[in-house]
Amino acid sequence: MSEAKKMCIVIFGGTVDKLYPAAIVASGAVMNDMEVDIFLTFWGLMAFKKGAPGQLTSVSKDYEEMGPMMMQVMKEKNVPSWYDTLKQAKDMGNIRIHACAMTADLFEMELDDFEPVVDDIIGVGEFVGMAAEADTTLYMG
Amino acid sequence: MSEAKKMCIVIFGGTVDKLYPAAIVASGAVMNDMEVDIFLTFWGLMAFKKGAPGQLTSVSKDYEEMGPMMMQVMKEKNVPSWYDTLKQAKDMGNIRIHACAMTADLFEMELDDFEPVVDDIIGVGEFVGMAAEADTTLYMG
């Protein structure tokens, strides 16, 4: 398995429309048998606070007039939430989810304060080292 | 030609200021004789709906106070639109533009509903496979 391609994803954004692509790309990577490391930082980390995923409904202000239509269509078509999409991909494949130590320190949060999909808290230096070895790294702003 | 460097670009954002860099980076890649695969998703795909590029004038809300000045300067200097910049780069080089199948399905759009620069509709798994082989992948949020 040491030959698996590796993908790194930084999730910085914390709105529903920005979290979906992260979950979907991670699923796509699992479909391609890739290993995925996700680094949650700033607003992206806030979205993984215990209880936060179920309450998150905001869409980027840049597209707010299209937001309700998007949410409505997703509900009608029973599209799973970004969080369930990511959790399912993690259950099926090789995804590790890391919280940014600096953001966690800043807001005095510990591993226990996050949803259980979060595996650990690591520093940016460690994550950059992972990214340097990855085949693809995406920064999702 | 199998030795050409490859670039993948995900266009997620759909405001004028976010679409310009995508078009300009794609042009820069063509100047470097690279092959470019662009994946349009969410608001980025909406920007390629038939008729949409010519009507799009919105700038990110984060910079809205500078937006009119930017648009004004671009008009005065006859800077080509983001869409014309991209189309011209595509005419000159090796750029393929793919619509995200999931977004297209969600909004019940088919290839015919998009501007003719869009080549096909593909799934995220296929795109992630392309990105895993690319020399550079940029996610333009």
Next chain:
Amino acid sequence: MSEAKKMCIVIFGGTVDKLYPAAIVASGAVMNDMEVDIFLTFWGLMAFKKGAPGQLTSVSKDYEEMGPMMMQVMKEKNVPSWYDTLKQAKDMGNIRIHACAMTADLFEMELDDFEPVVDDIIGVGEFVGMAAEADTTLYMG
């Protein structure tokens, strides 16, 4: 030293919360002995105009209700500014900071109009060439 890993970062965004990750990731790359090339474009370049870093206080509108809390916590904990974080990383490591020629031309700015951390003004074609050779490229939207 020709074996050092290379990272490229495009800074497009120009709000405080978007500039921090760029500075922090660049620091993380220096910790990993990587060489870093940063390309400043659009709103990211505006943030490096002479005098701009010290005056910049805006947080992305998507998270504006959390912005004041974030700024307050950072002040209380004496977190250095994004600019000082970046400058310090540049003093310690191998970081080059390039202004996007097209944005500079558009707004009729020359090298002298930017903060002294900016090393030069280069075209997007040159930057894409750097990115094609880098181990990791991040587009910070």
